[in-house]
Amino acid sequence: xxxxxxxxxxxxxxxxxxxxxxxxxxxxxxxxxxxxxxxxxxxxxxxxxxxxxxxxxxxxxxxxxxxxxxxxxxxxxxxxxxxxxxxxxxxxxxxxxxxxxxxxxxxxxxxxxxxxxxxxxxxxxxxxxxxxxxxxxxxxxxxxxxxxxxxxxxxxxxxxxxxxxxxxxxxxxxxxxxxx
Numbered sequence: 259x260x261x262x263x264x265x266x267x268x269x270x271x272x273x274x275x276x277x278x279x280x281x282x283x284x285x286x287x288x289x290x291x292x293x294x295x296x297x298x299x300x301x302x303x304x305x306x307x308x309x310x311x312x313x314x315x316x317x318x319x320x321x322x323x324x325x326x327x328x329x330x331x332x333x334x335x336x337x338x339x340x341x342x343x344x345x346x347x348x349x350x351x352x353x354x355x356x357x358x359x360x361x362x363x364x365x366x367x368x369x370x371x372x373x374x375x376x377x378x379x380x381x382x383x384x385x386x387x388x389x390x391x392x393x394x395x396x397x398x399x400x401x402x403x404x405x406x407x408x409x410x411x412x413x414x415x416x417x418x419x420x421x422x423x424x425x426x427x428x429x430x431x432x433x434x435x436x437x438x
Contacts, residue, residue: 268375269419272368273361280360284353292345297331304330347411354411361415365422370430373423381438385431388424395420 307330308323315322349357365373374381377391397403399417404410430436 268372268378269416272365272372272376272419273415276361276364280364281357284356284360300333301327301331343408343412346415347408358415358418362418362422365419366426368423368426370427370436373426373430374436376420376423377427381436383437385428388427388431392420392424395424 304326305323308320308326311317311322311326312320346354346357368376371381374383377388377395379387379391383391396417399413399420401410401413401417404413427436
């Protein structure tokens with residue numbers, strides 16, 4: 259049972275927004291170390307490629323070496339800003355708990371339309387449709403179903419997100435805001 263495209267895209271939009279706004283500030287020290295390491299590695303690899311090009315073309319002043327070293331270092335420094343599940347999995351327990359709390363809080367604050375999009379439901383969906391979608395998501399993304407420890411972090415975040423969105427939508431049904 260694979261995750262469908264629409265739900266996956268809605269989840270990734272949500273996660274990117276939460277990552278930028280809430281989680282990245284928690285990881286400034288972790289990311290600074292990774293950024294420096296990636297910049298060094300990118301710069302060295304690009305410099306080696308530049309030296310090969312300059313040597314093969316017999317260019318004086320090594321223009322490719324300089325250009326590629328700068329580009330490799332820059333791209334290497336940018337790489338850690340992208341959300342990675344392995345980075346999330348390697349957080350210290352207190353950082354991980356804080357990040358999970360922020361993801362859960364952001365999911366509780368989702369507008370009804372975005373919460374419905376996580377489950378691929380239309381605004382006219384019934385409570386039974388929501389319950390069925392929640393069961394499918396819970397079975398698919400429960401942390402105990404993760405095949406290894408690395409994927410457990412992804413399953414945990416997804417499960418918390420879907421659970422908070424489900425609770426949010428259940429309240430909307432109770433208050434009469436849904437179905438529209």
